[in-house]
Amino acid sequence: MMSRCMARIWGGIPTLLIYLLAAVPAQAADPLRSWADGPTKDAIMEFVANVTKEGGSDYVPPEERIAVFDNDGTLWAEKPLYFQLFYAIDKVKEKAPEHPEWKKQEPFASILEGDPRKALEGGKPALMKLLAATHSGMTGNEFHESVSNWLATARHPKYRQLYTEMVYQPMLELLRHLRANGFKTFIVSGGGVDFVRAFSEETYGIPPEQVVGSSLKAKYQVKDGQPVLVKIPEINLIDDKEGKPVGIYQYIGRRPIFAAGNSDGDLQMLEYTTAGPGPRFGLLLHHTDSGREWAYDRNSHVGRLDEALKAAPERGWTVVDMQNDWRTVFPFEKK
Amino acid sequence: MMSRCMARIWGGIPTLLIYLLAAVPAQAADPLRSWADGPTKDAIMEFVANVTKEGGSDYVPPEERIAVFDNDGTLWAEKPLYFQLFYAIDKVKEKAPEHPEWKKQEPFASILEGDPRKALEGGKPALMKLLAATHSGMTGNEFHESVSNWLATARHPKYRQLYTEMVYQPMLELLRHLRANGFKTFIVSGGGVDFVRAFSEETYGIPPEQVVGSSLKAKYQVKDGQPVLVKIPEINLIDDKEGKPVGIYQYIGRRPIFAAGNSDGDLQMLEYTTAGPGPRFGLLLHHTDSGREWAYDRNSHVGRLDEALKAAPERGWTVVDMQNDWRTVFPFEKK
Numbered sequence: 001m002m003s004r005c006m007a008r009i010w011g012g013i014p015t016l017l018i019y020l021l022a023a024v025p026a027q028a029a030d031p032l033r034s035w036a037d038g039p040t041k042d043a044i045m046e047f048v049a050n051v052t053k054e055g056g057s058d059y060v061p062p063e064e065r066i067a068v069f070d071n072d073g074t075l076w077a078e079k080p081l082y083f084q085l086f087y088a089i090d091k092v093k094e095k096a097p098e099h100p101e102w103k104k105q106e107p108f109a110s111i112l113e114g115d116p117r118k119a120l121e122g123g124k125p126a127l128m129k130l131l132a133a134t135h136s137g138m139t140g141n142e143f144h145e146s147v148s149n150w151l152a153t154a155r156h157p158k159y160r161q162l163y164t165e166m167v168y169q170p171m172l173e174l175l176r177h178l179r180a181n182g183f184k185t186f187i188v189s190g191g192g193v194d195f196v197r198a199f200s201e202e203t204y205g206i207p208p209e210q211v212v213g214s215s216l217k218a219k220y221q222v223k224d225g226q227p228v229l230v231k232i233p234e235i236n237l238i239d240d241k242e243g244k245p246v247g248i249y250q251y252i253g254r255r256p257i258f259a260a261g262n263s264d265g266d267l268q269m270l271e272y273t274t275a276g277p278g279p280r281f282g283l284l285l286h287h288t289d290s291g292r293e294w295a296y297d298r299n300s301h302v303g304r305l306d307e308a309l310k311a312a313p314e315r316g317w318t319v320v321d322m323q324n325d326w327r328t329v330f331p332f333e334k335k
Numbered sequence: 336m337m338s339r340c341m342a343r344i345w346g347g348i349p350t351l352l353i354y355l356l357a358a359v360p361a362q363a364a365d366p367l368r369s370w371a372d373g374p375t376k377d378a379i380m381e382f383v384a385n386v387t388k389e390g391g392s393d394y395v396p397p398e399e400r401i402a403v404f405d406n407d408g409t410l411w412a413e414k415p416l417y418f419q420l421f422y423a424i425d426k427v428k429e430k431a432p433e434h435p436e437w438k439k440q441e442p443f444a445s446i447l448e449g450d451p452r453k454a455l456e457g458g459k460p461a462l463m464k465l466l467a468a469t470h471s472g473m474t475g476n477e478f479h480e481s482v483s484n485w486l487a488t489a490r491h492p493k494y495r496q497l498y499t500e501m502v503y504q505p506m507l508e509l510l511r512h513l514r515a516n517g518f519k520t521f522i523v524s525g526g527g528v529d530f531v532r533a534f535s536e537e538t539y540g541i542p543p544e545q546v547v548g549s550s551l552k553a554k555y556q557v558k559d560g561q562p563v564l565v566k567i568p569e570i571n572l573i574d575d576k577e578g579k580p581v582g583i584y585q586y587i588g589r590r591p592i593f594a595a596g597n598s599d600g601d602l603q604m605l606e607y608t609t610a611g612p613g614p615r616f617g618l619l620l621h622h623t624d625s626g627r628e629w630a631y632d633r634n635s636h637v638g639r640l641d642e643a644l645k646a647a648p649e650r651g652w653t654v655v656d657m658q659n660d661w662r663t664v665f666p667f668e669k670k
Contacts, residue, residue, distance in 0.1 A: 063536070063542055066544075140584055184544070186544075193585070193588070194588075197588045201398065207398055207589075208587065208588030208589045209401075209519070209521075209544075209545075209586070209587045209588055209589065210544075211588060215585060218581050218584055218585065219577075219581070220577040220578075220580045220581050220603055220607070222606070226610060227580065227603070227606050227607045227610050229580060229581065229584045236585070242554075242555040243555075245555045245562065245564060246553050246554070246555055246564065249475055249553055249564045250528070250550060250553065250571070251544070251586060252543065252544045253528070253529075253532045253543030253544055253546060254542075254543045254544065268555055268562070271557070271562050272555070272562045275561060275562045
């Protein structure tokens with residue numbers, strides 16, 4: 001017969017185990033506290049509950065719980081220009097004294113005259129010149145440091161916040177909620193992979209090896225006895241539109257079950273993700289909040305959203321209405 | 336005052352916790368039981384102990400514990416030919432009836448006559464023709480299925496084992512030991528990334544998103560309403576020699592602290608990995624076992640090892656002598 005004391009010991013253990021096992025996922029009572037109550041939040045919570053319910057008809061094993069997020073306009077803001085372009089502009093200004101010829105050469109001349117939009121009217125050739133001048137000819141480490149230093153001091157023209165503060169609080173909560181439920185979260189960005197890797201781990205908890213993005217080619221060299229990777233001004237991958245499923249296929253090698261984006265550049269990623277068998281979630285963030293952020297869609301130059309918004313109802317994608325679905329937009333609002 | 340019973344409860348909990356926490360890492364007493372006792376095994380055990388010792392001078396935080404492994408000749412065998420070539424050869428034979436012209440076209444003619452070495456004397460153009468015929472023009476899913484089916488039935492010409500049985504038991508233990516100590520293990524293979532992804536998770540416990548390899552380009556298409564990725568016969572990345580650090584930089588985005596290889600194709604990966612600051616481990620597997628496996632190095636056509644072996648002493652790489660350092664080579668030996 002079990003002694004009373006032993007019974008108390010064994011009786012206590014299950015409780016202890018429950019505390020130990022529950023410690024991480026439980027966190028706070030509401031993991032999505034910056035999301036307003038309503039159908040959008042419910043849809044997310046239900047999807048996560050369904051795919052993690054062992055024995056349930058929608059159960060997905062942890063190794064297949066891949067979630068992909070666009071970055072510009074989905075995890076952090078993208079107005080008035082992609083933040084990476086502000087970096088490039090600042091670097092052009094910094095390097096201008098060594099390049100007097102830039103005063104007469106586009107896209108540099110317009111940048112130096114304070115008109116970046118005009119600079120980019122030159123399309124892809126202009127962009128390539130800008131990237132060649134500011135994103136190549138250095139080692140991967142040098143670029144990483146340059147971006148880190150810039151992010152530590154440069155401020156958003158309107159909000160006067162560090163760019164890494166211009167992230168969406170509800171999306172940070174969503175990333176955490178997915179990871180607490182066994183998801184592996186990836187960024188799949190049209191922006192430069194090296195640029196995003198310089199802050200993704202600290203800002204989003206997403207390590208470099210889970211960032212897919214546009215990239216230049218790189219060359220391996222031994223320089224003064226030190227092996228380095230030198231960024232060269234040739235496109236390796238444009239991770240936008242059709243390039244997003246290609247990037248996912250090449251880097252991740254398996255189809256996600258959850259995808260979040262905010263523009264037509266994310267259409268194919270959402271299409272590819274949600275066309276697979278079993279439970280799928282497509283999230284499309286609609287910027288509807290001219291007060292706290294910006295309101296834009298089909299007429300916007302940056303982050304244009306038209307086709308993807310039209311496709312959402314028939315594809316069953318969940319459209320997030322920023323103004324109504326988010327109680328908080330930026331973390332600094334709460335301070 | 337604490338009752339005697341409460342004291343027993345609280346006294347019992349630390350023991351329980353230790354069991355719970357130790358359950359995974361401890362496994363068996365010796366995590367590398369197929370490795371012979373001696374300096375090689377000691378070097379590995381010490382490195383792992385040092386980088387995981389919190390507060391120690393060699394401590395490395397978990398997110399930086401990246402370990403990369405070559406595949407052919409490092410995780411599984413590569414003789415008499417890379418196993419992926421056996422797949423390509425079998426596919427050529429299978430498709431030959433639809434291609435009567437192959438009887439007069441290299442590299443197909445030599446393959447059909449049973450002389451794959453002669454077929455490959457045509458160098459890169461011959462290899463590209465072979466890849467175009469057997470590794471492209473289908474979707475990623477179709478290729479994955481084709482490889483899975485082949486691996487489930489095809490047998491090694493000498494050992495008559497499935498190819499996925501031709502893996503090195505000591506390396507399986509090493510992968511597990513590293514992961515149990517917070518390492519993230521990656522494959523960085525000269526072989527095709529899609530080919531390796533078809534078996535890496537089941538065979539090595541390495542998920543597709545942690546496999547870097549050579550690749551063809553891919554194109555996104557919607558075919559009969561279904562989004563697919565079609566493999567096209569153009570090289571995307573040759574993940575060999577200088578291409579290995581490039582692949583690591585592009586896919587992983589951070590320098591590993593542990594690298595294992597077996598040929599000159601791994602020289603740059605080992606060089607790049609071990610030249611970084613802090614504790615580093617370079618492992619070079621030397622195939623010295625003509626009895627249980629094969630003995631080969633600088634005169635070998637497949638898996639040539641010359642420069643890397645010469646570089647090992649000055650770089651401080653640990654050379655594994657297969658014959659002396661491994662108690663078991665293949666898992667099936669033990670049966």
